[in-house]
Amino acid sequence: MTDKQYKKIVLAYSGGLDTSVIIHWLKAHYNCDIIAVTANVGQEDELEGLEEKALKTGASKFYLAEVEEEFVYDSIFPTLKAGAIYENKYLLGTATARPVIAKALVEIAKQEGADAICHGCTGKGNDQVRFEMGIKALAPELDIIAPWRTWEITSREEAIDYAEKHEIPLKISRETNYSKDKNLWHLSHEGLDLEDPLNEPKYHSILEMSVTPEKAPDKPTYVSIDFEQGVPVAIDGKELGGVELIKALNKIGGENAIGILDMIENRLVGMKSRGVYETPGGTLLYFAHEQLEMITLDKETLQYKQELAQKYANIIYNGQYFTPLKQALDAFINETQQTVTGTVKLKLYKGNMIVSSVDSPYSLYSEAFATFDDDDVYNQGDAAGFINLYGLSSVIHAEMKxxxxxxxxxNSSFILKEEGIKA
Structure with a gap:
């Protein structure tokens, strides 16, 4: 038995390998009520049978927290508006979901009068930080239990051994034992053969949201996306709520092999890790949003926002969602999005996204000024004075040199003469 005892522990429960084992382990070590909490962030079929399984394996109570809308509007869309992409590749599918889940865990823990919250994250990963940063920000009085950092189990293989020994049902086998995270925004795959960068991913067997380019249609697919102040609101002219819109784009993008990513990233804890990500709808939205910003934001705002996007991505990736800096950046980003309204039409073909057209009532693109044909709005002679002033510092520097x-x-000639005299 452990030294500290609890009356109630709230467990972040997914029904996967780790949390299936953890319910039994918590019951054995703390002999208290275990309240399993699953947050619905769009896992769909993964939610089936979770309550029955949790109760059968030792939980006293089960909650399904419906936070899908909150996930979209409070986490996904703000990150999309920021243009935040971690290390220029990862669309933060797991990272954006964790703060919403942490908030749900805290709310239920307070409602139930629990003394601690437990999660199934490993001591090597990013999610332990994301969950615990959220819990500390929202309920610092609650203890946090992280079995992977303390128990005797050291690998997923041993976790399967533990499950088999205690007759805990699992949906995976040793051959399909990938570490996965699924939500409305993405699906990630890690572990097994993916741990060796020399191995090409077995796309034919691991992809669930997308098809490979080889299996995508031989004809292009066109899709238009409407945005209002940076938020996507319609597909092909049909208005949709955020959840349904992402689901629809996941289908369109997945059918056209959009958003498949094989990436080696830098984890917060210091090591590199490899993952295969599927983000079909999210990839379409990021690309379309970027095109719309190109015609609606002025140069200085756009370029400064692009710099901040890297910082914003790090904030989300590193679990700093509930921080003053994140709130301040959101205020700036929301201001930049006031004119990011319009329609982007994309042509999709075997994993490629091609811009078909971009239109906005706030477009800063002026054909009258940009044309190569005759115009009566731009005096090309003005450029000479502009360049003279713009290049003045270069001229002064050149004269100095x-x-x-x-x-x-x-000086060199004088020295040579002096040395000649001495010689």
Whole structure:
């Protein structure tokens, strides 16, 4: 038995390998009520049978927290508006879901009068930080239990052994023992053969949201996406709520092999890890949103926002969702999105996204000024004065170099003469 005892422990429960084993382990070590909490962030079929399984394996109570809408509007869309992409590749599918789940865990823990919250994250991963940063920000008085950092189990293989020994049902086998995370925004795959970068992913067997380019249609698919102040609101002219819109784009993108990513990323804890990500709808939204910003944001705002996007991505990836800096950046980003309204039409073909058209009532693109044909709005002669002023510092610098180079030559010649005299 452990030294500290609890009356109630709230467990972040997915029904996967780790949390299936953890219910039994918590019951054996703490002999208290275990309240299993699953947050619905769009796992769909993975939610089936969870309550029955949780109760059968030792949970006293089960909650299904319906947070799908909150996930979309409070986490996904703000990150999309920021243009935040971790290390220029990862669309933060797991990272964006964790703060919403942590908030649900805290709310239920307070409602139930629990003393601790438990999660199934390993001591090597990012999610332990994301969950615990959220819990500490929202309920610092609650203890946090992380079995993977303390128990005797050291691998997923041993976790399967534990499950088999205690007759805990699992949906996986040793051959399909990938570590997966699924939600409305994405599906990630890690572990097994993917741990060796020399191995090409077995796309034919692991992909669930997408098809490979080889299996995508031989004809292009067109899709248009409407945005209002940076938020997607319609597909092909049909208005949809955020959840349904992402689901629809997941289907369209998945059918056209959009959003398949094989990436080696830098984890927060210091090591590199490899994952295969499927983010079909999210990839379409990021690309379309970027095109719309290109015509609706001025140069200085766009470029400064692109710099902040990297910081925002790190904030989300590193579990700093509930921080003053994140709130401040959201205020800036929301201001930039006031004119990001319009329609982007994309042509999809075997994993490729091609811009078909972009239109906005707030477009800063002016054909009258940009045209190569005759115009009566732009005086090309004005460019000479502009370039003279713009290049003035370069001219002054060049003159300085010329003078100092001449001085060096004179000095060098004098030294040579002096040495000749001495010789």
């Amino acid at each position: 010329k003078k100092t180079q001449l001085a060096k030559q004179v």
